[in-house]
Amino acid sequence: MRSIWKGALTFGLVNVPVKVYAATEDHDVPLHQVHNKDGGRIRYQRKCEVCGEVVAYADIDRAYDDGDRTVVLTDEDLKALPSERSREIDVVEFVPTEQVDPITFDKAYYLEPDSKSPKAYVLLRETLQRTDRTAIVRFSLRQKTRLAALRVRGDVLMLQTLLWADEVREVSFPSLEDAPKVSKKELDMSASLVDSYSGDFEPDEFVDEYQKELRTLIDAKLEKGDAIDTEATFGEETEEEGGEVIDLMEALRASVEKSRQKREAG
Template structure:
C-alpha cells in the first residue's frame, strides 16, 4: 500500500504522527467505452464552452454559480483557507460506539505510526481499548473538511470518515404512516423464518457473482481470439491543449502504418516513383517526337525530288509534241 496522506493525531497535549492509507479498494473489473463500429476508444475532453479549446488541468479553476452569477475561485484562494491546509487529526470527544449510526459511515483508512517510537500511537490505542469508546475527530482531506471516528481494528487505529448531520436525508414515506394490523400468527411465522436462517456473519462466504461471470466472459472471448490490438483502438488526439486540429495527412500516415506494420514513410515511398515517372515519361515522348520529325524531314526532300523529276518529265513530254508540230509547220 502507498500512503495517501501524512498528518498527526492531536490527543490533548499528545501528538501522534501517522501515515494514512486507504483501507478498502474496488474489485470491479475496469471497463471503458469504445465505438461499436470499429472499437475505437471513446474519451472525454475538458472543453471550454466559450473558446471551444481543450483545457489542460493546470489551467482549470473552481467556480460557484448562484442566481445567474458565477464566482471563480483560484487554487491560491482555496489554499488560503486554513482548514484546507491542516494536516492535523484533532480529537474533539470520546463517545460510545453504539451511538454512531452506520448510515453516517463513509470511507475507512488505516493509520500507521510515522515516528521512530510508536509509544504515543500505542498509548492512544490503549486509551480507546480501556474506555471502550470511539474518538470523534475533525480533519481535512482532499479539499474537504471532514468528521471522523477513530477506532481499533486488529490492533490498528482505523479512521472512518463520517457524513455531516445535514448530509443524511430524512426519510418520510406517507405509505408507512397508515395503520397496518399484523396478526400474532404472522409474527410467529416470520420469527420462525428468521431463526431458520440465523447464522454468524462470515464475509468470506459471499462473492461478487457478477464480476466472476464477467471475468469468465472476457477470458472466453480472449481464448476465441475475439479481441483487438489495443494500439488500434487508440487514435491520434483530435486537438492539442491549444485547440489546434491535428494534421490530416499525419493521421492518414499513422493509419496506414498501423495497417501495414511498416513505417510512416511507406506511403510516401509508394507514391514517389509515380511522381518521378511523369517527368521521365515526358523526355521519352519528346525523343519519339524528335525522331518522327527527323524522319519526316528526311522523307520530305526525297518526295520533293521525285515530284520535281515527275514535273520535269511531264514538261519534256509536253514540249516534244510542240517541237514536232513546229518542224512540220516549217
C-alpha cells in the first residue's frame, strides 16, 4: 500500500504522527464503453466551449458562477486556504461509540504510526478500546474539510469519514403513518424465523455473485466468441418464489420450516 497523506493526530498536547492509507478497494471487473455497431472504444474529451480545443487536465481550473459573474479558482488559490495547508487530524471530542450512526459512515482509512517510537499511537489505541469511545476528528484532505470517526480495528487505528448532518436526508413515509398493529403471535413467529437464521457474521463466506458471473461470462466469450450458450454456461434459469404475501403467519411458518430443512440438509 502507498500512503495518500501524512500528518499528525492531535488531542490536547499529545501529537501522534501518522501516515494515511485507503482501507478499501474496488473488486469490480473493469469494463469500458464501445460502439455497439463496430466495437470502437468510446472516449471522452474535455473541450473548451470558447475555442473548441481539447484541454489537458493539467490546464483546467475551477470556477464558481453566481448567475451574473464567474470567479476562476486556480490550484494556487485553493492551496492557499488555511484548512488545506493544515496537516493535523484534530480530535474534537470523544463520544460513546453507539452515538455514531452508521448511516453517516463514508470512506475508511488506515493510520500507520510515522515516528521512531509508536508509544503515543499505542496509548491512543488502548485508551479508545478501554473507554469504549470513538474520537470525532476534523481534518482536510483533497480540498475538503472532513469530519471522521477515529476508531480501532484489530491493532490499527482507522478513520471513517462521516457525512455532514445536512447530507443525510430526513425521511417520513405516509404509508407508515397508519401502520397496522402486529400481534404477539406474529412477533413470536418472526423471532423464531430470526433465530433460525442466526449465526456469527463471517465476511469471507460471502462473495459478489454478479462479479463472479460476469467473469464467467467474459471467460466464456473469450473462449467461444459471441455464439455462447448462456444456459449451458450458467444453467437453466429457475423462477424464484415470491409475490404478495396473503397470510403473514403462514408465510412465517413456511419460512421457519424451510430454514430448518436447509440447516438439516447442510
